Amino acid sequence: MALTASGTATSAATVDDVAVSAYTVPTDAPEADGTCAWDSTTMVLVEIRSGSTTGTGWTYGPQAVATVVRDQLSAVLCGREVVDVGGAFHAMVRAVRNAGRVGAVGYAISAVDVALWDLKARLLEVPLHRLLGAVHDGVPVYGSGGFTTYSPDRLADQLGGWVHGQRIPRVKIKIGQSWGAEADRDLDRMRQARAVIGTDAELFVDANGGYTRKQAIRVMQQAEDLDVRWFEEPVSSDDLTGLREVRDAVRADVAAGEYGYDLYYFRRMCEAAAVDCLQVDASRCGGLTEWLRAAAVAASYGLEVSGHCAPHLHAHVAAATPNLRHLEWFHDHVRIENLFFDGTLDPAGGVLRPAADAPGHGLTLRRGDAEPFRVA
Numbered sequence: 001m002a003l004t005a006s007g008t009a010t011s012a013a014t015v016d017d018v019a020v021s022a023y024t025v026p027t028d029a030p031e032a033d034g035t036c037a038w039d040s041t042t043m044v045l046v047e048i049r050s051g052s053t054t055g056t057g058w059t060y061g062p063q064a065v066a067t068v069v070r071d072q073l074s075a076v077l078c079g080r081e082v083v084d085v086g087g088a089f090h091a092m093v094r095a096v097r098n099a100g101r102v103g104a105v106g107y108a109i110s111a112v113d114v115a116l117w118d119l120k121a122r123l124l125e126v127p128l129h130r131l132l133g134a135v136h137d138g139v140p141v142y143g144s145g146g147f148t149t150y151s152p153d154r155l156a157d158q159l160g161g162w163v164h165g166q167r168i169p170r171v172k173i174k175i176g177q178s179w180g181a182e183a184d185r186d187l188d189r190m191r192q193a194r195a196v197i198g199t200d201a202e203l204f205v206d207a208n209g210g211y212t213r214k215q216a217i218r219v220m221q222q223a224e225d226l227d228v229r230w231f232e233e234p235v236s237s238d239d240l241t242g243l244r245e246v247r248d249a250v251r252a253d254v255a256a257g258e259y260g261y262d263l264y265y266f267r268r269m270c271e272a273a274a275v276d277c278l279q280v281d282a283s284r285c286g287g288l289t290e291w292l293r294a295a296a297v298a299a300s301y302g303l304e305v306s307g308h309c310a311p312h313l314h315a316h317v318a319a320a321t322p323n324l325r326h327l328e329w330f331h332d333h334v335r336i337e338n339l340f341f342d343g344t345l346d347p348a349g350g351v352l353r354p355a356a357d358a359p360g361h362g363l364t365l366r367r368g369d370a371e372p373f374r375v376a
Contacts, residue, residue, distance in 0.1 A: 022066045137353065143163070
């Protein structure tokens with residue numbers, strides 16, 4: 001038996017159907033960071049139905065993610081009790097043993113796990129952050145974009161819109177252009193960003209692993225007067241010794257972790273004292289289930305966590321994470337989530353507040369708006 005929020009008993013609900021689709025949305029301008037360029041973003045959407053209720057989850061990755069959900073995960077889920085999200089998670093991890101969990105397989109598990117949590121909360125008629133155990137009324141965000149392909153005018157419009165329009169007091173730009181080959185341009189753009197946002201907002205930068213260790217340190221030394229507060233992936237996130245070396249040498253907080261797929265990855269990063277703040281991405285690491293465990297690992301090392309991208313996917317679990325620092329209000333994903341869903345959140349003042357009166361994550365797919373972008 002399962003209980004609704006009102007306390008009435010209902011028959012134990014089971015998973016009846018798992019549907020998956022993929023949508024590719026072009027960017028609104030050419031985009032690149034220090035090590036990669038792209039002109040579109042693909043969302044893989046999972047819908048899990050129990051009776052007349054549907055839970056929705058998603059991730060951002062290749063169409064192959066949809067194949068994994070359809071061919072390797074759906075059979076594991078159908079007939080399983082909806083309340084048994086933890087059991088479903090472990091069954092999925094075991095089912096993909098020979099396929100490997102890193103990459104598209106991890107993305108698939110993540111999207112399914114989010115959909116299962118959303119479905120459970122909707123059946124229980126409670127907001128997801130309440131089901132998970134909310135500890136924060138609001139979730140801080142930082143504006144994220146500032147792509148290396150942006151002109152000075154476009155960069156100023158984006159940063160100014162966040163800081164002066166929506167009053168988001170922290171913003172991030174991409175640096176490390178051309179794998180660190182254009183450090184002078186990186187510094188010029190950092191100076192422009194500081195001039196646009198003023199001295200009251202925090203400036204974050206993300207090199208996407210484009211620098212060498214000593215180069216990353218030199219860039220921060222040259223930017224000392226800009227008061228950079230957050231230095232994301234100054235070197236490859238696989239180079240834990242290098243991250244530690246940069247962390248020990250610069251004033252900005254060093255962050256990494258967005259490519260973590262299991263607890264061992266996060267533990268190694270924490271053990272190496274490689275970061276000041278651990279990034280976790282619930283759309284990659286294993287959904288909300290693994291996010292909560294990764295956050296607990298970070299807490300055991302005295303570290304806060306920051307959510308990487310997909311802000312609406314993270315908002316509820318972030319509100320239930322005691323050692324949360326903030327979420328990334330990432331330009332591409334914000335565009336898609338606002339385009340595809342009703343119930344999206346307003347970042348005004350730099351804080352997201354999950355709806356207290358909507359069950360689940362509070363989002364409803366506008367299928368007609370999404371359909372023109374469907375590719376699978």
